[in-house]
Amino acid sequence: MSSTFDKVAEIIAETCDIPRENIKPESHAINDLEIDSLDFLDVAFAIDKAFGIKLPLEQWTQEVNDGKATTDQYFVLKNLSDRIDELIAAKGA
């Protein structure tokens, strides 16, 4: 997870102009880092490219809207990094 988190943090720092030291594994992308939906599209694009995956943002949004998941599950960065690792593993399976 740590290397994935480090890469995600670098992407967020660069894409959203947030100091790297402010980006922690427990940071919530929306609530803590105040990344808005448009900036998150840029983050998602950079993550998709960097890891060769496709973050299922629409599925996650639907799950949150339906009350089946919380935003913490997808947007707290350590959890987001875990989801990315799962997507990478699924791609290689």
Next chain:
Amino acid sequence: MRLEYFQMLDRIVALDVAGRAVRSVCSVPRESTVFEGHFPSYPLMPGVLLIECMAQTTGWLASALCGFARMPIMAGVKEGKFRTLVFPGDELEFEGTILHEGSGYSVGECTGRRKGAVVCDAQITFRIMPYPSPDFRQAMLQWAERLQLPVKELVK
């Protein structure tokens, strides 16, 4: 090009869905109320309208890629550059591609040319959203047909 209706393109002249590429052409009108203000005695095609040309070119490709099941809405423009002046009467050609199809968004890039020389380029991000109504989708399909997109082959 019908500036006042924001119908920027005259025709899609090439569409390669597998290669994620599109090419469009348009003629900048010789007269338009736009040029009365931009600028008096020195009419110039506004750069923001060149952005719209690039967005529509790449947007039609994004529509084709999803079989017109959903519509692209411009959400961001990066690296928009206007490399020379564009005047009334100029014949323009735009080449666009989709760099990435994400979940609910696409990122494309487009280049505009006049007589082969680059006049503008940009990277454009689209949100890919449901059509607001079936009637709206139908209107978009009719617009696509007017641009000579092979709508019947593309629609899912």
